[in-house]
Amino acid sequence: MADNYDKLTEAEKAYWDIYTRLRELSDWAGFGDAQKKVQSASRDWLVNQRKEIWRAAQPKADGGDGGGWDKNQRSARYEQLKDDKLNNGSCRRVAQLPTNAGTPSEKANISEREMWWRVSSVDDQTKSWRQANADRLTNTRKSLYTLAKQTTWDRADRKARYNNLCIATKTGKPYESWSKTHNTTTGKTNPPPSSGPSAGKDTSSRGKAVSRARSYLGTSEHPPGSNRGTPQPSGWQKRVIGSDGYAWCACFTTCMAWDAGVKGGSSAGVVVCMTMAQRAVGMYRGWTTDPSKVMRGDFAVIGCSTCHIEMVVDNDDAYHTIGGNTSPGTEGSQYNGGTVAEKHRGHGEVIGWCLVDYPD
Amino acid sequence: MTTPTDLDLTPRKGSDKLLAEQGAWDKVLEEKSHIEHDLAEEEVMVATSPPDDDGEVTEV
Numbered sequence: 001m002a003d004n005y006d007k008l009t010e011a012e013k014a015y016w017d018i019y020t021r022l023r024e025l026s027d028w029a030g031f032g033d034a035q036k037k038v039q040s041a042s043r044d045w046l047v048n049q050r051k052e053i054w055r056a057a058q059p060k061a062d063g064g065d066g067g068g069w070d071k072n073q074r075s076a077r078y079e080q081l082k083d084d085k086l087n088n089g090s091c092r093r094v095a096q097l098p099t100n101a102g103t104p105s106e107k108a109n110i111s112e113r114e115m116w117w118r119v120s121s122v123d124d125q126t127k128s129w130r131q132a133n134a135d136r137l138t139n140t141r142k143s144l145y146t147l148a149k150q151t152t153w154d155r156a157d158r159k160a161r162y163n164n165l166c167i168a169t170k171t172g173k174p175y176e177s178w179s180k181t182h183n184t185t186t187g188k189t190n191p192p193p194s195s196g197p198s199a200g201k202d203t204s205s206r207g208k209a210v211s212r213a214r215s216y217l218g219t220s221e222h223p224p225g226s227n228r229g230t231p232q233p234s235g236w237q238k239r240v241i242g243s244d245g246y247a248w249c250a251c252f253t254t255c256m257a258w259d260a261g262v263k264g265g266s267s268a269g270v271v272v273c274m275t276m277a278q279r280a281v282g283m284y285r286g287w288t289t290d291p292s293k294v295m296r297g298d299f300a301v302i303g304c305s306t307c308h309i310e311m312v313v314d315n316d317d318a319y320h321t322i323g324g325n326t327s328p329g330t331e332g333s334q335y336n337g338g339t340v341a342e343k344h345r346g347h348g349e350v351i352g353w354c355l356v357d358y359p360d
Numbered sequence: 361m362t363t364p365t366d367l368d369l370t371p372r373k374g375s376d377k378l379l380a381e382q383g384a385w386d387k388v389l390e391e392k393s394h395i396e397h398d399l400a401e402e403e404v405m406v407a408t409s410p411p412d413d414d415g416e417v418t419e420v
Contacts, residue, residue, distance in 0.1 A: 029396075030403075103403045142411035149412070156402040172414075227382070241391065246384045247375035265395035269376050269388040271369055282395050307374025325375065335374045 001085075004076035005092055011122040012049060012077065013092075018042045018126065021091035021115035028111075028286070029279040030104025034136070035112060038129050043086065045125075050081040090290070093118035096187035098164045098178070099285055100359040101157035101263035107280045107357075109136050110168045117187065134169065141165035157263045160359070181360070189360055205358040206297035209260035210313045213322040213340075216252075221338040233324060241268040247336060252324025253299050253311045257283060260297070261359050271306045273299065277354035285357040291318035291350075299354040302345055308335040309354070310343060318353060319345045 008016060022039035025031050057074045058064030069075040079085070095117035099107045112133050121127035144165065148158045166174035181190055189204050202211075222229040227237075227245050234244035236251040239258070250273050254266040264283035267273050277284035277299075288294065296315050302308040302323075310323030320343075327337030371377045371385060379385050 103399050103406070105403055139411045140406060142414055143406050143409040145414040146412035147405055147409040150409070156398065227378075241384060241387055246382045247378035249375050265391070267388055267392055268384065269369075269371070269379055269392075270374065271371065271376055272388055272392050275369065276392070276395075281399065303374055304372070306371045306376035309375075336378060 002076075002079070004073075004080040005089075007073040007076040008080055009072075009077070012046070012081070014119050014122040014126055015042050015045050015049070016080075016086075016089065017091045017093050017115055017119045018129065019046060019086065020089050021094065021112060024091060024286075025108055025111055025280075027278055028104065028108050029281050030106065030108035032105060032108065034132060035108065038132075041125070042129075046081050046086060047083075050078060053078045053081070091115055095185070097168050098357075098359055100164065100261075100283075100357045101160045102164060102357075103156075103161070104279070104281060106140060106161060106165065107285060109133060109140070110164060111280070111285070113137060113168050114187070118185070137165055137169050138171075141169055141171070160263055205260045205262065205360050206295060209256045209262075209297040209311065209358070210322075212259050213252075213256045213311050213313065214342075216324075216340045217322065217342060219324075219340040224338055227325075227338075236324070237268070240266065247325060249323055249325040249335070250309050252340065253309055254283070256311055257297065257356050257358075262356060263359070264357060269306075270301060270309045273309055273354055274301050274305055274352070283357055284354055286355040287352055288355060289352045291353070293355070294318035294353045297358055298356050300345065300350045301352050301354065302349050303335060303351070305351060310345070312353065313342070317344075319347060319350060321345055 005016065019039060019042040022035055026039060053074050055063060056065050057069045060066040093115065095114045097110055097114050097117065099110045102110065116130045116133055121130045141162065144158060144162050153159050163174040166172045167178045182188065183190060192201055192203065216232065219232050220229065221227060221233060227248060228234050233248045233252065236255040237244040237246055237248050240251040240254050246268060250268050250270055262283050266283045267276065276282045277287040280286050294312055296313050298312045299309050300312055300318065300321050302310060310321035312318050312320065313322050314320040322340065322342050324340050325336055325338060326334050326341050326343065327339060328341040371380045379388060
């Protein structure tokens with residue numbers, strides 16, 4: 001089915017991005033009532049706009065303007081705003097802002113802000129929605145500041161969360177510092193310098209997670225089949241679940257992310273990691289079945305929702321992974337093989353990806 | 361998109377089934393419950409704190 005997003009008017013593009021972004025967040029634990037209302041109202045606007053396009057395209061005798069379907073690319077715009085497209089379409093303008101360690105509502109609101117970061121208001125209604133989102137984030141930032149000052153910063157990653165809220169509201173030193181190392185339009189990390197002592201070195205947290213995972217290639221259980229081994233994989237299991245002797249694929253991915261600076265909880269259970277990602281809880285910032293949205297350091301759920309999980313190691317190939325408790329080749333158990341190995345998974349093997357909330 | 365309420369957390373095969381067989385599944389669910397409880401508690405604490413002027417200028 002042809003994609004005609006680029007044929008939409010500026011107002012239609014804005015409403016498309018608002019609606020699809022909120023729909024993407026609507027399963028999240030922190031998705032609030034105010035966001036639900038905007039999601040519903042933006043959908044209503046798009047549905048009504050499609051009706052208006054149809055009316056305008058009718059012959060003059062039937063109330064149209066005589067321009068027909070060819071005027072102003074009405075045919076393409078009418079197609080783009082069909083229910084099916086709205087139900088499955090994705091937001092086209094989204095920045096990347098840090099939400100690491102955030103509570104559910106902080107994550108949901110910063111993730112809405114990622115859309116507003118790139119989408120300007122087109123009328124009074126969208127202006128009020130954009131402002132309301134910014135106000136929620138500003139109020140949360142100030143309330144968190146009060147709470148931390150009156151009690152402690154050393155709880156629930158308050159400092160990291162406060163910094164993220166400062167960045168999302170373009171405030172203070174955290175924002176100034178972030179803007180020196182990130183593209184302030186897209187939010188992406190600037191590439192490593194081409195000269196100087198850190199030339200070409202990938203110092204991003206995603207880069208660190210992948211390097212760390214790679215450093216453990218070949219690590220195996222001892223004795224084989226025991227789901228134990230000192231220092232690893234027993235150490236990874238103890239950090240995640242408190243003891244060892246268990247299936248450890250999710251413990252491996254979780255520890256690689258933690259060791260790269262990711263905050264927040266995860267799980268030894270694959271399906272639990274998946275549900276946390278779908279609700280954007282703990283170390284996760286979402287779930288996707290679209291490989292183009294996956295970056296290295298995210299986790300691929302493989303086989304089935306309870307089967308196996310590995311870390312993606314290539315920004316350009318979401319099926320290229322390193323996993324714990326698998327087997328290096330095609331022989332041996334892929335989901336309980338006892339070894340850390342690099343894999344190229346088949347497209348039919350991966351059921352989706354847990355998007356991990358890296359701090360940069 | 362699968363909604364969270366549609367998800368069945370019962371392990372069926374693969375590594376989660378192993379966790380269940382190894383007696384670790386209750387610990388997995390308990391840990392998840394702790395994480396969500398802690399986050400919910402923090403949300404309430406933030407929501408009930410007055411927004412103070414943190415001395416910064418906000419740009420929208």
